[in-house]
Amino acid sequence: MHDAVSTLTSPAAIALLNLGAALQSRGYHFTATTPATHQHVNQRPGNEEARSLTDIFGWSRPFRREILDSEIFELMGKANILEAHGEHWISQVRWASLGDQLYVHSRFPTSDANAVFFGPDTYRFVRMLRDHLQGDAAQLQRIVDIGCGAGPGALTAARLRPQAEVLALDINELALAFTSVNAHLGGISNLVTAHSDLLRDVEGTFDLIIANPPYLLDAEQRVYRHGGGNHGAGLSLKIFDAALQRLAPGGTLLLYTGVAIFDGQDPFLSAVRLSLVDLGWDWFYEEIDPDVFAEELEKPDYIHADRIACVALRLTRPTT
Template identity: 40%
Template sequence: MTQTAPELDTADAALVSLGRNLEESRYTFATVTPATHERVNRRSGNARAFGFRDVFGWSRPFGPGVLPDRVVGLMDTAGVLHQDGDEWRSTVRFSMCDNGLFVHSASPDRPSSVFYGACTRVMARAVAAHIDARVWPVRRAVDIRCGIGARAIAVARRRPGAAVLAADSSDEALRFARVNAALARTPGVRHCPGDQLDDVGGTFDLIVSCPPFMIDPARRAPHHLSTAILDQAAAHLAPHGSLVLFSGAGIVGGRDQFQRAAAEHLTGTGLAWTYRELDPDVYGEELDSPGYCDAERIALVMLVATRGPR
């Protein structure tokens, strides 16, 4: 698979400039869960935006005069300004993660959205901790299903000499990952289409991934993408290489459904692996959906599989 250099077109360059403007204004915003976001925006006085955080954090509508003309111009050039008469909205948000600013979709509701989830910061910290504890060098790394690129950038920041590949099947995800790599000043990150290791090819010292794990409308098994990566990992890990895989696990009757599936798929691969919960209770609103009617909670988990020397 050919890797493309992080070259920016006019729209992407404008989005980077927009992020730089926010950095210069000392903008910060910690994205919350969609349920919390909705509750805060329902409060009296929060219906419209009056500044940067309202527009680019809370996704509130605004009109002329709220933002500097230069910022509105950059939004327009970047293609992230939605206009409906005198009411405007940003179609992106900017959120803090790993001491940097990341751009992502303003709403998780569209099918093509590439959203900064409630777990993004937790996963970036976990990747950083894994790299800090790793004895063997990281010369080549990949983040499969990279989303906004936060995990790939976390790797590149701590191993600036490594070749880091961010792969995703979504054009919108690759755009955000490309822009975020520019914002983070991590030129070692490259981008390519693909959502499985076999799409990318080659071997890696570090593989990172968080495939979609919620039960989708097609009612496929929730972990089919994660277990596919487990099935391919042994063929793509270099000696002493490690896979860091994040997923959500439905806990039914006290039993972790993903851990059981992972054990089955890793048997016979020769990979040593560890498994732990990072957060015992995420996406609680999904417990009301038919796919999780038997689950008592959904946990964010991290599986690390390691290849020994050959």
């Protein structure tokens, strides 16, 4: 393991951090959209190339050197995120806003196998987490974010529970690198990043386990998108099982995921309901958004699905 600050030893990571600070000082702001919306907006006439910082670092449009001031361009070069594109350049990363924090993540389109995604699910996940923590006065000591991505869940928990140790886990080294930059940019000091397959590579129990795993079936099996199992629920089920073993007494699992609904039935809830009933633990389950990623319904794996919904599970282990 390593803490968020000490990982920023390479010149490229430091330059990426300084780039984020420079964008903040210039009032940069961008709300990350779904891939379908992103593509639609970029295909509009006049959006072929960038004319602003938002175009470059939000919409991932190619840009001409002369539209950027020298500080930003030089920091991009030092951070190794400049990619030549004919007579233009493209940023290999994006920056998205969540509250007053900027988060670096992968550029659009997120086609690389190790891409780090940030989008509408991120905002819904963080809102769910924030609502839980603001309504819960418990003095949490250990919090873990399984599959932290760019770190929005882990950073939100660390900020709202500064006395707690927060672990940000992922199998994607790029995600851990981005989380470290984002934590440093946000002034977070109680966060530790670690490479881990679920909870297998960390020890102990946790007072709060949070996760926003991928939940779609992806033909290319990209880590940020592919949930595996039946219609993408495989990873969510593994996280559920892992949490049952590693929650401390009184500890809570907050799982935000997606599920393909067939004939009005939720197969993820059906798969965990028996365990929930047998445990006798306090739990709550709801649909956060009833209809997302409609374009997936055109693919063979979802040809018989009614819809894909975003759902939230809150599960709390008794204190005794």
